[in-house]
Amino acid sequence: MTTRPNIRQIDLASTSLRDLNAALQGAAEGSDDAWTIVNPRGRHAIAVGMTNPVEVTIAGHAGYYAAGMNQRAIVTIDGNAGPGVAENMMSGRVHVKGNASMAAGATGHGGLLVIDGDAGARCGISMKGIDIVVRGSVGHMSGFMAQSGNLVVCGDAGEALGDSLYEARVFVRGTVKSLGADCEKKEMTVADRDLLQSLLERAGMSDVPVGAFTLYGSARRLYHFHVDNASAY
Amino acid sequence: MTSDSKNIPRTQPRFSATFDRGTISEIQRAAATGIYDIRGGGTKRKLPHFDDLLFLGASVSRYPLEGYRERCDTDVVLGTRFAKKPIVLKTPVTIAGMSFGALSAQAKEALGRGASAVGTSTTTGDGGMTPEERGHSATLVYQYLPSRYGMNPDDLRRADAIEIVVGQGAKPGGGGMLLGQKISARVAKMRDLPEGIDQRSACRHPDWTGPDDLEIKIEELREITNWEKPIYVKVGASRPYYDVSLAVKSGADVVVLDGMQGGTAATQEVFIEHVGLPILAAIRPAVQALQDLGLHRKVQLIVSGGIRTGADMAKALALGADAVAIGTAALIALGDNSPDLADEYAKLGTVPGAYDDWQDGRDPAGITTQDPVLAARLDPVLGGRRIANYLSVMTMEAQAIARACGKSHLHNLEPEDMVALTMEAAAMTRIPLAGTEWYPGKGGF
Numbered sequence: 001m002t003t004r005p006n007i008r009q010i011d012l013a014s015t016s017l018r019d020l021n022a023a024l025q026g027a028a029e030g031s032d033d034a035w036t037i038v039n040p041r042g043r044h045a046i047a048v049g050m051t052n053p054v055e056v057t058i059a060g061h062a063g064y065y066a067a068g069m070n071q072r073a074i075v076t077i078d079g080n081a082g083p084g085v086a087e088n089m090m091s092g093r094v095h096v097k098g099n100a101s102m103a104a105g106a107t108g109h110g111g112l113l114v115i116d117g118d119a120g121a122r123c124g125i126s127m128k129g130i131d132i133v134v135r136g137s138v139g140h141m142s143g144f145m146a147q148s149g150n151l152v153v154c155g156d157a158g159e160a161l162g163d164s165l166y167e168a169r170v171f172v173r174g175t176v177k178s179l180g181a182d183c184e185k186k187e188m189t190v191a192d193r194d195l196l197q198s199l200l201e202r203a204g205m206s207d208v209p210v211g212a213f214t215l216y217g218s219a220r221r222l223y224h225f226h227v228d229n230a231s232a233y
Numbered sequence: 234m235t236s237d238s239k240n241i242p243r244t245q246p247r248f249s250a251t252f253d254r255g256t257i258s259e260i261q262r263a264a265a266t267g268i269y270d271i272r273g274g275g276t277k278r279k280l281p282h283f284d285d286l287l288f289l290g291a292s293v294s295r296y297p298l299e300g301y302r303e304r305c306d307t308d309v310v311l312g313t314r315f316a317k318k319p320i321v322l323k324t325p326v327t328i329a330g331m332s333f334g335a336l337s338a339q340a341k342e343a344l345g346r347g348a349s350a351v352g353t354s355t356t357t358g359d360g361g362m363t364p365e366e367r368g369h370s371a372t373l374v375y376q377y378l379p380s381r382y383g384m385n386p387d388d389l390r391r392a393d394a395i396e397i398v399v400g401q402g403a404k405p406g407g408g409g410m411l412l413g414q415k416i417s418a419r420v421a422k423m424r425d426l427p428e429g430i431d432q433r434s435a436c437r438h439p440d441w442t443g444p445d446d447l448e449i450k451i452e453e454l455r456e457i458t459n460w461e462k463p464i465y466v467k468v469g470a471s472r473p474y475y476d477v478s479l480a481v482k483s484g485a486d487v488v489v490l491d492g493m494q495g496g497t498a499a500t501q502e503v504f505i506e507h508v509g510l511p512i513l514a515a516i517r518p519a520v521q522a523l524q525d526l527g528l529h530r531k532v533q534l535i536v537s538g539g540i541r542t543g544a545d546m547a548k549a550l551a552l553g554a555d556a557v558a559i560g561t562a563a564l565i566a567l568g569d570n571s572p573d574l575a576d577e578y579a580k581l582g583t584v585p586g587a588y589d590d591w592q593d594g595r596d597p598a599g600i601t602t603q604d605p606v607l608a609a610r611l612d613p614v615l616g617g618r619r620i621a622n623y624l625s626v627m628t629m630e631a632q633a634i635a636r637a638c639g640k641s642h643l644h645n646l647e648p649e650d651m652v653a654l655t656m657e658a659a660a661m662t663r664i665p666l667a668g669t670e671w672y673p674g675k676g677g678f
Contacts, residue, residue: 017456018456018460021456022459025459044449044452044453045449045452045453045456048453048456048457049386049456049457049458051386063449064446064449064450064453065440065449065450065453068453068457069385069386069389069457071386071387083440083441083446084440084441087439087440088381088384088385088386090385090386102440103439103440106439106440107381107384107439107440109385109425122439125439125440126380126381126435126439128381128425129425144439145435147424147425147426148425166426166427166430167427223413223427223430223431224413224430224431225268225431227266227267227268
């Protein structure tokens with residue numbers, strides 16, 4: 001629930017997407033406004049390209065790229081999210097209360113993406129600094145080519161987790177169906193555990209015990225091509 | 234009579250056409266190293282090209298325009314379909330996407346200076362936008378690539394147009410590659426990568442696949458940029474009719490079509506030489522797709538890959554393109570493969586005219602390198618002047634041809650102004666073979 005005084009409601013059944021996004025993108029710096037978008041009906045590109053720390057609640061399901069390229073805004077999706085939710089997020093926070101489709105948080109540079117349900121395939125693909133916390137499970141190829149940032153999966157991970165991983169960290173509490181090329185189990189240090197604890201707290205998941213997680217990272221065998229590793233490509 | 238063994242002719246060494254010297258050395262190199270050959274540039278094989286077309290010029294049946302006296306305009310507007318702010322170029326030749334990382338900061342600056350001086354655009358590359366290139370490019374096209382290295386919404390909004398890169402001519406279906414020796418601290422930081430690693434970037438976009446998704450992606454980009462920026466879709470020439478049709482269906486304002494002569498900073502030789510179409514074969518089907526959709530000249534077509542001269546530009550426009558882009562030619566204009574560097578090329582085991590190790594960062598011309606000492610050899614102001622000179626020459630050459638054909642604008646050039654010199658060129662372009670009114674396939678096979 002927002003604590004902000006001015007709640008403004010936009011009905012996507014009677015407002016064009018352009019007018020909605022223009023209003024959100026034009027929200028004044030330092031504004032106390034909070035926005036609620038009703039009747040989203042799976043519309044694509046809702047609340048994209050925001051630059052100010054406004055609060056936005058999407059009351060229902062969102063289509064592709066909800067909160068795409070977010071900067072500083074706090075977005076809650078009170079439903080499911082389509083592919084590429086919070087793609088390339090730079091900062092701020094996006095919270096999906098339902099499930100998220102594939103490529104959640106793709107290429108994100110910063111900010112926090114929280115998914116209360118499950119996420120589909122390629123969650124955190126090519127992530128570049130974003131933190132992603134998923135209470136449920138993630139699909140195959142999650143963390144593919146993930147460069148930096150943290151992916152926390154409280155449930156299970158599908159096939160080829162962390163394939164061709166760079167320096168991102170992947171924490172998984174449940175089972176991992178298989179690891180992708182160049183992804184390996186890492187020793188969890190005290191610093192890693194503290195980081196995980198703080199990520200769970202920031203995601204509102206302090207109830208999830210840290211102890212059962214396993215950390216995965218890059219084996220760095222593919223950083224320089226060698227013919228003996230060719231079968232990994 | 235006994236034979237005199239001294240007078241019997243010896244069998245001369247005979248080289249195989251199949252196993253020629255280059256092939257033999259490549260097999261030997263592969264066996265010794267266990268890695269495919271990687272190089273820069275585009276295909277080096279001989280291909281049907283613009284040289285296989287000629288303009289007819291004016292005569293009794295057509296009258297020409299006076300050189301230097303009667304106008305032959307060259308401007309082009311890109312992005313008229315949906316963008317609120319289409320871009321206007323004074324000449325229809327632009328600088329193709331080349332990354333900071335592949336090129337030095339000095340080279341990027343020089344390209345920006347030169348293009349801006351003659352009123353045309355430059356393009357970023359797989360590595361993000363540098364402040365230098367934004368600062369020195371009056372019109373800058375921002376590439377949106379599968380890797381999304383350095384991709385951020387502030388730069389997106391700072392750009393004058395956005396180019397969604399699906400592929401490039403040197404490697405349709407391939408991703409980026411930048412070897413460790415060029416991943417300097419600054420390049421690594423911009424790409425969020427560890428310094429010095431071999432970077433092989435993705436070939437597919439991370440958050441969309443196929444034309445239906447692309448349509449949604451384009452909508453998102455437009456929503457983020459207030460529907461102001463022209464959105465280009467760049468494809469490598471492979472199935473141009475369908476690729477152009479689908480790019481248009483997805484909502485592109487501009488389609489960029491890059492033939493296999495188009496250069497790359499670093500790609501496997503086998504990929505460069507064996508995948509994709511020469512640009513000559515790709516333009517007609519691309520134009521046909523636009524015509525079939527009723528959108529020729531409404532969705533603009535930029536073609537690239539082996540454009541060298543004003544004649545190439547004029548021929549591409551006459552085939553129906555709206556503009557051309559240059560990459561390799563611009564690097565040559567900056568000083569790549571200069572005879573002045575013969576001694577330095579010799580140390581690298583090559584000669585001026587053949588240097589293509591753009592991937593390894595030791596470019597003596599200071600262009601395809603991140604070595605600060607080498608890069609400092611390139612004076613961006615002088616380089617910018619050379620680029621401006623070259624672009625001006627290309628434009629004047631194209632105007633000379635257009636006037637000779639009686640055209641008051643480069644876009645008035647048309648297929649009817651040309652003939653083909655070879656059966657292959659005639660078949661690919663449907664321009665009649667010189668001296669005939671026929672091209673292969675006309676009237677059915």
